[in-house]
Amino acid sequence: MNIELNVRKNDRVVVIAGKDKGKKGRVIEVQPAKHRIIVEGVNMVKRHNKANTRRGIQGGILERESPVDVSNVMVLCPHCGEPTRSGHQVLEDGKRHRACKKCGAAIEKQ
Ligand SMILES: [Zn+2]
Structure with missing residues (x-):
């Protein structure tokens, strides 16, 4: 793994x-x-x-x-510029992405 x-x-x-x-x-x-x-x-x-x-x-x-x-x-965060402990969010389609915990914007650009 x-x-x-x-x-x-x-x-x-x-x-x-x-x-x-x-x-x-x-x-x-x-x-x-x-x-x-x-x-x-x-x-x-x-x-x-x-x-x-x-x-x-x-x-x-x-x-x-x-x-x-x-x-x-x-x-x-590339959106709000604030430091964030990015958490993994699991999307509805099962994909995981990283999201800013301050503004909620996705950090992922995969
Ligand atoms: Zn943000």
């Missing part, structure tokens, strides 16, 4: 815990098995890179996003 997260790639989310609390960004990677996601501009970690002139890699400090736990973010 697939582990399903409420957060999907390309969702806009706001960080609700940790050092980046309050930051907003787009989800660029989802790691369901680890329950983690990578959010653009969030949880930046400096990595020291050794120069490798043969491969044309410049040495220096690179900043990259590192994963955050999915429970540390909330999805931003």
Whole structure:
């Protein structure tokens, strides 16, 4: 069975815990098995890179996003812009979709 997260790639989310609390960004990677996601501009970690002139890699400090736990973010509703714990709704035809609990708009665009 697939582990399903409420957060999907390309969702806009706001960080609700940790050092980046309050930051907003787009989800660029989802790691369901680890329950983690990578959010653009969030949880930046400096990595020291050794120069490798043969491969044309410049040495220096690179900043990259590192994963955050999915429970540390909330999805931003694309309709009302409010952070929401999106709940799964089961539609009449049996399909599930995610919906904003504030304005009721469907977040899903599958
Ligand atoms: Zn909404």
